[in-house]
Amino acid sequence: MSVYTPVSAAELAAFLSDYPVGECVGFAGIQAGIENSNFFVSTTTGEYVLTLFEQHRPDALHYFLALLQHWAAAGIPVPAPLANRHGEVLGTLNAKPAALVARLPGTHPQQTTPAQCAAIGAMLARMHLAARDFTLHRASDRDHRWRMQMAHTVLPQLDAADAELLRAEIAFQQTIAFAELPQGTIHADLFRDNVLFDAENLSGVLDVYFACNDCLLYDLAVVVNDWCCQADGSLDETRLQACVSHYQALRPWEPQEQQAWPALLRTAALRFWLSRLYEQHNPRPGELTLQKNPLEFRQKLQHRIAAMTPEAVHVNARRLLCPLPVIRVQQAIESLPAGTCVTAVCTDPGALHDIPAWARIHGHCVLETRTEGREYTIVLQTGGQP
Numbered sequence: 001m002s003v004y005t006p007v008s009a010a011e012l013a014a015f016l017s018d019y020p021v022g023e024c025v026g027f028a029g030i031q032a033g034i035e036n037s038n039f040f041v042s043t044t045t046g047e048y049v050l051t052l053f054e055q056h057r058p059d060a061l062h063y064f065l066a067l068l069q070h071w072a073a074a075g076i077p078v079p080a081p082l083a084n085r086h087g088e089v090l091g092t093l094n095a096k097p098a099a100l101v102a103r104l105p106g107t108h109p110q111q112t113t114p115a116q117c118a119a120i121g122a123m124l125a126r127m128h129l130a131a132r133d134f135t136l137h138r139a140s141d142r143d144h145r146w147r148m149q150m151a152h153t154v155l156p157q158l159d160a161a162d163a164e165l166l167r168a169e170i171a172f173q174q175t176i177a178f179a180e181l182p183q184g185t186i187h188a189d190l191f192r193d194n195v196l197f198d199a200e201n202l203s204g205v206l207d208v209y210f211a212c213n214d215c216l217l218y219d220l221a222v223v224v225n226d227w228c229c230q231a232d233g234s235l236d237e238t239r240l241q242a243c244v245s246h247y248q249a250l251r252p253w254e255p256q257e258q259q260a261w262p263a264l265l266r267t268a269a270l271r272f273w274l275s276r277l278y279e280q281h282n283p284r285p286g287e288l289t290l291q292k293n294p295l296e297f298r299q300k301l302q303h304r305i306a307a308m309t310p311e312a313v314h315v316n317a318r319r320l321l322c323p324l325p326v327i328r329v330q331q332a333i334e335s336l337p338a339g340t341c342v343t344a345v346c347t348d349p350g351a352l353h354d355i356p357a358w359a360r361i362h363g364h365c366v367l368e369t370r371t372e373g374r375e376y377t378i379v380l381q382t383g384g385q386p
């Protein structure tokens with residue numbers, strides 16, 4: 001990020017004179033961030049962050065600041081906005097709405113550890129639970145409709161391979177029943193660069209400016225896609241387990257969420273591939289600007305797609321997440337043509353009963369079940385024709 005609207009020392013001093021924070025002793029534009037203009041501000045009383053909102057309408061800003069106050073009151077480590085001498089949390093600077101918050105301690109994690117992934121999973125669940133009695137509502141500005149529109153906007157600018165991938169993903173995304181999944185207030189952008197750790201302690205949750213009402217599980221997919229990946233964009237199972245299990249310990253998933261999980265990982269990867277592609281082709285002018293690499297999320301999308309193919313399930317239908325991993329196996333089997341022979345190897349003992357029972361009901365023919373150590377193998381032929 002970004003500083004789109006420069007601020008002089010005199011302008012800042014005039015702005016700060018309305019806040020009970022003492023005299024300014026230094027300030028600097030923050031390069032991280034994409035949406036707004038941000039500055040670290042040092043005063044005689046402490047360290048602050050000044051944000052000039054670049055694009056949001058007043059009702060959206062009211063929503064964000066109220067949500068920060070709500071989460072802060074619930075013990076989530078968000079920077080609650082400071083009120084000025086008139087009791088207002090939203091001021092104006094250089095014709096932009098502006099807010100001042102405390103600078104929180106800590107640094108952004110780079111290579112995440114399982115412990116950090118566990119901490120962010122639990123924190124996200126706490127945020128979802130704490131927002132259940134938050135009464136304001138805001139529609140997502142990066143929802144399915146936006147994703148489809150943006151996909152069609154960037155399509156003409158892509159090379160043939162990217163365009164083919166995107167077209168196929170557009171078609172797949174139409175099959176997801178987003179509205180049937182549990183909804184609530186979500187952060188929607190909880191990347192590592194929006195979280196601070198002070199040693200082992202998760203000390204800051206920042207940048208709530210995509211927060212909205214949407215599928216709760218999508219929010220977790222956004223987190224997992226940024227926090228739990230290997231260098232090539234594939235998921236790291238240890239960190240994934242840590243993150244998801246600590247989330248589920250506080251907010252267990254509904255069965256339809258378990259089923260939708262692999263698809264939502266694709267949705268979340270697509271969302272950031274699209275926004276990064278758009279920024280790449282349509283850079284915004286600014287004094288300091290940061291562009292994030294679209295390729296990272298193209299790769300992640302490809303890995304999430306590959307993880308859903310029957311071959312991937314055939315080779316590695318291992319217990320990935322807690323309650324109902326067999327659903328992934330079932331989804332894969334359903335997508336195979338009649339007469340295909342499938343070998344599912346699971347590490348969930350329940351699979352040995354659940355998959356054959358389900359398969360028989362759906363007209364598939366169970367050829368063999370066997371147990372070897374902690375692996376449970378089911379061989380079947382789709383369509384009931386052995």
Ligand SMILES: Nc1ncnc2c1ncn2[C@@H]1O[C@H](COP(=O)(O)OP(=O)(O)O)[C@@H](O)[C@H]1O
Pocket residue numbers: 001002030032033034035036037038049079101102103104105193194204206207208209
């Ligand atoms: N309250 C804060 N305490 C500490 N650092 C902050 C705070 N607010 C913002 N930052 C730093 O500024 C960066 C950009 O802020 P962010 O809100 O993500 O900007 P944007 O809305 O433009 O994406 C963050 O990644 C973080 O490093």
Ligand SMILES: N[C@@H](CCOP(=O)(O)O)C(=O)O
Pocket residue numbers: 032033034035189191194207272275276292
């Ligand atoms: N997290 C997004 C970019 C959104 O910008 P932010 O700086 O406001 O988090 C990405 O990585 O593409």
